[in-house]
Amino acid sequence: MTQNLKLYINGEWVDSSNPEMQDILNPANQEVIAKAPKATKEETKEAIKIAKKAFESGVWSDRTPQERAEVLLQIAVKMEENLDELAQLEMRNNGKTLREARSDAADAANTFRYYAGLLNHPDGVTYQATGDLQTMIVKEPMGVAGLIVPWNFPLLMSVWKIAPALAAGNSIILKPAEITPITAVKVFELMDQTDLPKGVAYLLMGSGSIVGQVIAESDDVDIVSFTGSTGVGRNIMQAATGNLKKVSLELGGKSPNIIFDDADLETAVDYALFGIFMGAGQVCSSGSRIFVQEGVYEEFIEKYVERAKRIKVGLGNEESSQMGAIVSEKHMESILEYIQIGKEEGAHLACGGNRILRDGLEKGFFIEPTVFTDVTSDMRIVREEIFGPVVVIQKFKDEAEAIRIANDTEFGLAGAVFSKDQNRAMRIIKKVRAGITWVNAYHLTNVQAPWGGYKQSGIGRSLGTFGLDEYQETKQININLDPKPIHFFE
Numbered sequence: 001m002t003q004n005l006k007l008y009i010n011g012e013w014v015d016s017s018n019p020e021m022q023d024i025l026n027p028a029n030q031e032v033i034a035k036a037p038k039a040t041k042e043e044t045k046e047a048i049k050i051a052k053k054a055f056e057s058g059v060w061s062d063r064t065p066q067e068r069a070e071v072l073l074q075i076a077v078k079m080e081e082n083l084d085e086l087a088q089l090e091m092r093n094n095g096k097t098l099r100e101a102r103s104d105a106a107d108a109a110n111t112f113r114y115y116a117g118l119l120n121h122p123d124g125v126t127y128q129a130t131g132d133l134q135t136m137i138v139k140e141p142m143g144v145a146g147l148i149v150p151w152n153f154p155l156l157m158s159v160w161k162i163a164p165a166l167a168a169g170n171s172i173i174l175k176p177a178e179i180t181p182i183t184a185v186k187v188f189e190l191m192d193q194t195d196l197p198k199g200v201a202y203l204l205m206g207s208g209s210i211v212g213q214v215i216a217e218s219d220d221v222d223i224v225s226f227t228g229s230t231g232v233g234r235n236i237m238q239a240a241t242g243n244l245k246k247v248s249l250e251l252g253g254k255s256p257n258i259i260f261d262d263a264d265l266e267t268a269v270d271y272a273l274f275g276i277f278m279g280a281g282q283v284c285s286s287g288s289r290i291f292v293q294e295g296v297y298e299e300f301i302e303k304y305v306e307r308a309k310r311i312k313v314g315l316g317n318e319e320s321s322q323m324g325a326i327v328s329e330k331h332m333e334s335i336l337e338y339i340q341i342g343k344e345e346g347a348h349l350a351c352g353g354n355r356i357l358r359d360g361l362e363k364g365f366f367i368e369p370t371v372f373t374d375v376t377s378d379m380r381i382v383r384e385e386i387f388g389p390v391v392v393i394q395k396f397k398d399e400a401e402a403i404r405i406a407n408d409t410e411f412g413l414a415g416a417v418f419s420k421d422q423n424r425a426m427r428i429i430k431k432v433r434a435g436i437t438w439v440n441a442y443h444l445t446n447v448q449a450p451w452g453g454y455k456q457s458g459i460g461r462s463l464g465t466f467g468l469d470e471y472q473e474t475k476q477i478n479i480n481l482d483p484k485p486i487h488f489f490e
């Protein structure tokens, strides 16, 4: 029997007043795995109201950091006890491989652990500014945090927001992507089993244009933290102007991966594959534009294409699968359309380019690892985020050209450089206008490091101490150590 999901409001699992339910599919076979409610505007507004009351009551916001840390640790432990189930659910709902889903689940649990740890570390500054003025700088929770997440890492993106927002003492409202709510439901079930006070955390399923829009517009929401496309990010920012709420945006990318003649070629080829085909390219930080110096261009392409052709695309639960499904039929069609555009623009299709319909995969949404070479900077497949297993490879002459074409983009999320010359690598990486960068690697990162983009890839940073700051207000308290009249008006 298909599970009917419920909204989580004020500590209770409830049905929406809207009888319409959304089929939740497994993109690997189009099996309906659950039915999700579509919360209404009124339900969203009501949830925000109760969340605000909870905040003002101090039931969570007034707890000491140590008390909050204890609850975050409880959530981490619950997640760790359920890693397998979390990974299975993520795989079934998103289409990614079990190998990838397991890694996401472990990272998610660790994010709660990390913020619990951070809370146990004393924070704040005090100093004596002028003679008798002692200044304290303290951090305080903001209020109600609206958290809107995409479908590509439904679990991890939810937790990257929930953990720091709760750590800071806020009330939270999570809106998962309509098509991938399953692991968010599981996380809320687990949080419900901890000492997190009732009324602090809300899970609202429904469409972006209804639930998301109400959250972004609400005068009672103090921060909207959004991860998703640059276009919707722009809408969110506009919607947030009413009460000038804080806006935190993690948006799209078209990140450069720059490979010099003197790079270790095996390593560069390996990471350049990992950089785009992990998550079937549905990763914001994907290295979707590869730039190769002319001396190794041909050799790189030969090795790269040979390896790309050997990637085993398959069902997420088969251990042999190296790349999983595309999240939905609609998104698959959009990727296939870009492949068509690339051909029409005159790029050379070196491999891939098709939907995979072989035995066992014919009911799902699978696309071959696709490589375009001999591209130019003006092509749409070079400029626009495709968000699929499609990479473009372009030739460059020297450092100056590499930097110029790498930065010739409206995005600025990530970037990498491959070279054995550390001085050159540093010269280049410091010039790449992006927030997440690598030297001789791709995609490797950690919970301590700030995650976010330059230019139109976003505003603000997730993770690390930066991620906690995002959900906090900063206050100065000035204490007069010698209280007597100053006679300013005499």
Ligand code: NAP
Pocket (backbone or CB within 6 Å): 148, 149, 150, 151, 152, 153, 157, 175, 176, 177, 178, 179, 206, 207, 208, 209, 211, 212, 213, 216, 227, 228, 229, 230, 232, 233, 235, 236, 249, 250, 251, 252, 253, 283, 284, 285, 385, 387, 413, 452, 453, 457, 458
């Ligand atoms: P999306 O279409 O922008 O949607 C993201 C979320 O916003 C979904 O929950 C969506 O709801 C909601 N939404 C849609 N319209 C809205 C509106 N008018 N007001 C408020 N919320 C609204 O993005 P996606 O297609 O799910 O995800 C892919 C994009 O996310 C890519 O561009 C990728 O680069 C980016 N991304 C960035 C990062 C990062 O860290 N920088 C990480 C992951 C993904 P519904 O879809 O349910 O309607």
Ligand code: MG
Pocket (backbone or CB within 6 Å): none
């Ligand atoms: Mg969308």
